Amino acid sequence: xxxxxxRFPPGFAVGVRLFNAGEFFAAHEAxxxxxxxVEGDERWECLVALVQIAVGYxxxxxxxxGAARMLTLGSTKLASFPAVFRGLALDRLxxxxxxxxxxxxxxxxxxxxxxxxxxxxxxxxxxx
Numbered sequence: 622x623x624x625x626x627x628r629f630p631p632g633f634a635v636g637v638r639l640f641n642a643g644e645f646f647a648a649h650e651a652x653x654x655x656x657x658x659v660e661g662d663e664r665w666e667c668l669v670a671l672v673q674i675a676v677g678y679x680x681x682x683x684x685x686x687g688a689a690r691m692l693t694l695g696s697t698k699l700a701s702f703p704a705v706f707r708g709l710a711l712d713r714l715x716x717x718x719x720x721x722x723x724x725x726x727x728x729x730x731x732x733x734x735x736x737x738x739x740x741x742x743x744x745x746x747x748x749x
């Protein structure tokens with residue numbers, strides 16, 4: 622029987638809650654704090670992507686330049702992951718980030734739009 626996939630370390634849910642509350646800078650810091658604990662496995666790449674996406678949304682809401690670039694960097698990293706990874710509904714997040722990148726690249730703003738990181742009970746780690 623294969624080993625169960627490792628979950629994200631304690632503290633991950635804090636980052637998700639902060640992100641979903643629109644506290645993107647704090648979420649990026651929460652995700653960043655977990656990187657050393659997952660170095661050397663695929664969770665590290667996923668966390669780096671979430672850090673970049675959180676920074677992108679922070680820049681977008683604060684009116685700082687570079688939001689679309691950071692969102693694109695994070696989105697590109699998430700592209701290699703399955704729709705659901707370790708309980709994260711990445712397909713939904715990728716879709717939202719892609720829509721927001723398109724808005725920003727055409728000179729628009731995200732206004733009150735609030736992206737979410739959604740958790741699911743599905744735990745598939747490979748594309749099906």
